[in-house]
Amino acid sequence: MTSSAEYLAGRISETARRLRPNAIRAMAPLLTRPGLISFAGGVPSAATFPADAIARIAARLIREEGSRVLQYGMTRGNRELAGFVVDRLRAKGISWTSPESLLLTSGSQQALDLLSRVLVDPGDVVFCELPSYIGGLSSLWAAGGDLVGISLGDDGPDLDELERRVLAVRSGGRTARLVYTIPTFQNPSGITASASSRAALVELAEKLDLLVIEDDPYSEVYFDASAPPPASLASMDTGGRVIYLGSLSKVLCPGLRAAWVVANPEISRYLELAKEGADLCSSTLDHAIAAEALREGLVDDRLPGIRSFYAERCAAMLAALQREAVPGCSWTLPTGGLFVWVTLPGSCDARQMLDACVDAGVAYVPGQPFFVDGSGANTLRLAFSKEDPDAIDAGITSLFRIVAAG
Amino acid sequence: MTSSAEYLAGRISETARRLRPNAIRAMAPLLTRPGLISFAGGVPSAATFPADAIARIAARLIREEGSRVLQYGMTRGNRELAGFVVDRLRAKGISWTSPESLLLTSGSQQALDLLSRVLVDPGDVVFCELPSYIGGLSSLWAAGGDLVGISLGDDGPDLDELERRVLAVRSGGRTARLVYTIPTFQNPSGITASASSRAALVELAEKLDLLVIEDDPYSEVYFDASAPPPASLASMDTGGRVIYLGSLSKVLCPGLRAAWVVANPEISRYLELAKEGADLCSSTLDHAIAAEALREGLVDDRLPGIRSFYAERCAAMLAALQREAVPGCSWTLPTGGLFVWVTLPGSCDARQMLDACVDAGVAYVPGQPFFVDGSGANTLRLAFSKEDPDAIDAGITSLFRIVAAG
Numbered sequence: 005m006t007s008s009a010e011y012l013a014g015r016i017s018e019t020a021r022r023l024r025p026n027a028i029r030a031m032a033p034l035l036t037r038p039g040l041i042s043f044a045g046g047v048p049s050a051a052t053f054p055a056d057a058i059a060r061i062a063a064r065l066i067r068e069e070g071s072r073v074l075q076y077g078m079t080r081g082n083r084e085l086a087g088f089v090v091d092r093l094r095a096k097g098i099s100w101t102s103p104e105s106l107l108l109t110s111g112s113q114q115a116l117d118l119l120s121r122v123l124v125d126p127g128d129v130v131f132c133e134l135p136s137y138i139g140g141l142s143s144l145w146a147a148g149g150d151l152v153g154i155s156l157g158d159d160g161p162d163l164d165e166l167e168r169r170v171l172a173v174r175s176g177g178r179t180a181r182l183v184y185t186i187p188t189f190q191n192p193s194g195i196t197a198s199a200s201s202r203a204a205l206v207e208l209a210e211k212l213d214l215l216v217i218e219d220d221p222y223s224e225v226y227f228d229a230s231a232p233p234p235a236s237l238a239s240m241d242t243g244g245r246v247i248y249l250g251s252l253s254k255v256l257c258p259g260l261r262a263a264w265v266v267a268n269p270e271i272s273r274y275l276e277l278a279k280e281g282a283d284l285c286s287s288t289l290d291h292a293i294a295a296e297a298l299r300e301g302l303v304d305d306r307l308p309g310i311r312s313f314y315a316e317r318c319a320a321m322l323a324a325l326q327r328e329a330v331p332g333c334s335w336t337l338p339t340g341g342l343f344v345w346v347t348l349p350g351s352c353d354a355r356q357m358l359d360a361c362v363d364a365g366v367a368y369v370p371g372q373p374f375f376v377d378g379s380g381a382n383t384l385r386l387a388f389s390k391e392d393p394d395a396i397d398a399g400i401t402s403l404f405r406i407v408a409a410g
Numbered sequence: 411m412t413s414s415a416e417y418l419a420g421r422i423s424e425t426a427r428r429l430r431p432n433a434i435r436a437m438a439p440l441l442t443r444p445g446l447i448s449f450a451g452g453v454p455s456a457a458t459f460p461a462d463a464i465a466r467i468a469a470r471l472i473r474e475e476g477s478r479v480l481q482y483g484m485t486r487g488n489r490e491l492a493g494f495v496v497d498r499l500r501a502k503g504i505s506w507t508s509p510e511s512l513l514l515t516s517g518s519q520q521a522l523d524l525l526s527r528v529l530v531d532p533g534d535v536v537f538c539e540l541p542s543y544i545g546g547l548s549s550l551w552a553a554g555g556d557l558v559g560i561s562l563g564d565d566g567p568d569l570d571e572l573e574r575r576v577l578a579v580r581s582g583g584r585t586a587r588l589v590y591t592i593p594t595f596q597n598p599s600g601i602t603a604s605a606s607s608r609a610a611l612v613e614l615a616e617k618l619d620l621l622v623i624e625d626d627p628y629s630e631v632y633f634d635a636s637a638p639p640p641a642s643l644a645s646m647d648t649g650g651r652v653i654y655l656g657s658l659s660k661v662l663c664p665g666l667r668a669a670w671v672v673a674n675p676e677i678s679r680y681l682e683l684a685k686e687g688a689d690l691c692s693s694t695l696d697h698a699i700a701a702e703a704l705r706e707g708l709v710d711d712r713l714p715g716i717r718s719f720y721a722e723r724c725a726a727m728l729a730a731l732q733r734e735a736v737p738g739c740s741w742t743l744p745t746g747g748l749f750v751w752v753t754l755p756g757s758c759d760a761r762q763m764l765d766a767c768v769d770a771g772v773a774y775v776p777g778q779p780f781f782v783d784g785s786g787a788n789t790l791r792l793a794f795s796k797e798d799p800d801a802i803d804a805g806i807t808s809l810f811r812i813v814a815a816g
Contacts, residue, residue: 008676011650011674011676012676012677014585014587015529015587015621015677016528016529016677016680017527017528017529017530017531017534017553018531019527019528019530019531019553020527020528020529020680020683020684023680023683023684023687024683025683025686026686026687029485029686029690032484047481047482048481050476050477050478050480050481053476053477053480053481055472055473055476055477055480056473056476058472058476058480059468059469059470059472059473059476060469062465062468062469062472062695063465063466063468063469064465066461066464066465066468067461067462067465070456070459070461070462070464070465070663071456071459071461072456073665074456074459074461074464074663074664074665074666075453075454075456075459075663075664075665076453076659076664076665077665078438079435110516110667110689110692110693111689111690111691113687113688113689113690114688114689117687117688117689121423121425121426121552122422122423122425122426123421123422123423123426124423124425125423125424125425128423139687139690142686142687143687146527146684146687147423147425179420181420181421215421244417253482257480257481258480258481258482258694259479259480259481259482259483259693259694259695260480260693260694260695261516261689261691261692261693268417270414270417270418271418271421271422274422274426274429277426277429277430277431278426278429278552280431280432280435280548281429281432281519281523281545281548281549281552282519282520282523282688283516283517283519283520283523283667283689284435284517284519284545285517285667286516286667286693287516287665287666287667287692287693287695287696288664288665288666289468289665289666289693289695289696290693290695290696
């Protein structure tokens with residue numbers, strides 16, 4: 005009888021030893037508890053999925069075009085879906101988008117994984133926000149990236165700090181060519197970088213010869229119809245610096261794994277090669293359904309409803325926070341997306357507090373795993389996407405009862 | 411204006427520079443020519459897809475369980491599908507299969523990619539057959555594997571050669587712990603390893619402390635109902651040496667990306683971590699449909715028909731080869747799967763001959779890319795899955811007209 009360590013010794017690669025469990029997904033078993041009010045999983049609400057329309061589209065596509073939608077597809081992806089995405093991105097000002105710059109992927113997580121493999125060698129320094137999205141960090145770590153955090157303020161990352169750190173890393177003889185940012189309704193913080201901060205980041209990328217990964221799954225989900233978020237970094241670029249990731253997960257549904265990455269065609273060619281080795285092709289059916297959904301206007305027609313759905317839940321959460329939060333707390337005021345970020349008094353430890361909260365019937369994600377520097381013990385992420393306004397109100401009340409007792 | 415090389419210098423990782431295009435998928439544009447008789451793409455025939463039944467299942471699942479099948483899923487995969495797969499594998503004698511050893515993947519290509527990342531470090535030697543499946547080789551190369559070929563005879567790989575090479579590599583101080591094999595109806599050769607060769611490989615793996623990846627997408631597609639292929643390597647193992655890959659691509663359809671990898675639970679845990687970073691989860695819809703298809707018996711009930719479908723096409727191809735082949739040719743006599751492998755007279759170059767063949771209306775895949783040692787210039791792979799028997803007959807006639815003229 006050998007132990008795990010003995011069995012694995014000499015069998016598992018260095019790459020495998022770099023893999024880190026995703027702290028959010030590791031919580032999933034905890035969240036199956038009946039009656040739990042969950043602010044933990046940052047998944048879109050199933051109430052926003054147009055199930056009947058998707059059922060109709062799926063049945064028709066499979067019956068009438070089964071020989072196409074049940075067969076292997078091209079690695080670069082469904083051409084119709086690609087066409088719709090190119091049109092949408094050009095309409096959003098990312099004028100350099102082209103079929104040669106676009107790769108369709110099995111969710112944005114796959115795009116992050118392919119980018120990490122194509123752009124990061126073990127030991128390369130990659131800059132990310134403090135806090136940042138755990139799935140993106142996981143991919144960058146898996147590729148061997150040495151992740152260095154940059155402070156995130158209310159209007160975006162601290163660019164002076166970024167410049168100082170890039171120069172310091174390079175003066176030490178190390179490679180530092182990549183920044184990972186989520187400028188709009190950030191996961192986990194809910195923060196949106198200002199227009200001027202975006203322009204300054206693109207300018208700094210040019211000055212320092214950096215590539216920027218702009219991860220943008222939430223920007224369509226803004227709450228005030230008259231106030232969309234600032235233009236994307238990618239729209240301020242000419243196609244050499246910024247790599248742009250988008251997804252249908254929050255505006256259609258995530259079970260159909262349909263997302264995209266737009267990059268300089270030279271990089272995109274390598275992403276396609278990496279995807280070929282990763283899975284040959286995405287689900288042909290998923291991407292065919294997604295193309296039909298866009299053709300029918302199933303996303304655009306439903307966006308106003310999706311926006312007000314999340315706006316109402318965010319408002320309920322902010323109102324409850326305003327009423328319940330103990331002195332010394334602060335939180336972000338998101339104008340879109342799925343998340344509010346809470347900073348508790350410095351003496352609180354959100355990880356230690358979680359068990360008591362789950363016992364009291366409310367769950368969240370402790371903030372520390374989102375910080376590559378190990379800080380953030382007194383922070384937590386609240387997703388307002390799953391629960392209805394009354395449950396949000398009750399959950400925040402329970403949560404701060406525990407905080408106050410702690 | 412910068413050149414590609416200038417733009418990419420300092421931007422692309424070493425990993426990216428190791429990526430090799432898949433020679434088969436690179437041929438795809440060639441194969442769209444109208445009227446072409448194609449023996450090239452090794453994809454299953456759409457005539458074997460139960461499109462109407464899948465349409466019915468998909469519509470019902472999405473309408474009745476949209477909040478589940480359109481939502482994110484667990485990384486390890488749909489539990490119902492996993493349950494059916496565990497039962498099937500146990501019934502095939504792989505008694506050590508368990509929910510903890512099984513990971514559902516987005517096609518077998520993803521399993522090959524995850525295995526390569528978890529088991530291979532740059533510079534590690536990995537043994538494969540001469541010839542072997544290009545997609546598997548691509549993943550192993552991408553992880554930095556140094557691929558060493560082992561001769562493949564009519565009843566399996568040359569195990570004396572394998573042992574000599576393992577010992578030689580290790581005596582040189584290098585890591586050699588992994589063998590990649592496709593023992594049943596191999597892609598590309600159509601060869602099936604004998605029962606005794608399989609037992610000997612498992613024994614050798616034990617003796618030399620090797621892990622064996624058994625890639626098995628074709629074993630259900632045997633032609634003679636009374637003569638299934640020998641038992642899998644995995645069924646001769648107790649769960650520590652052999653890692654087993656299976657798929658629904660050839661017995662249901664490949665557009666639903668549904669496959670699995672069974673490995674020692676210690677390894678499987680790392681595969682799950684790697685998948686989490688790779689795509690969070692497979693298509694929830696695809697795997698839910700696959701589970702329903704297995705529950706309804708849609709695979710088992712249709713297997714006899716799928717077997718006779720391909721048996722008829724293989725027989726047509728072998729008969730045409732017997733009639734048309736020029737002196738000095740030889741070919742394999744598959745008892746299942748999708749492929750016949752042809753060795754032309756030594757002076758022929760299958761790659762050079764391809765353009766003339768396509769001009770004459772017939773396509774195949776030159777054999778050389780399947781050989782990691784660069785040999786095989788006079789070999790080619792013929793897939794009999796796409797064309798009907800008359801077209802197969804006509805295509806082989808055209809092909810050997812070119813060979814005879816060359």
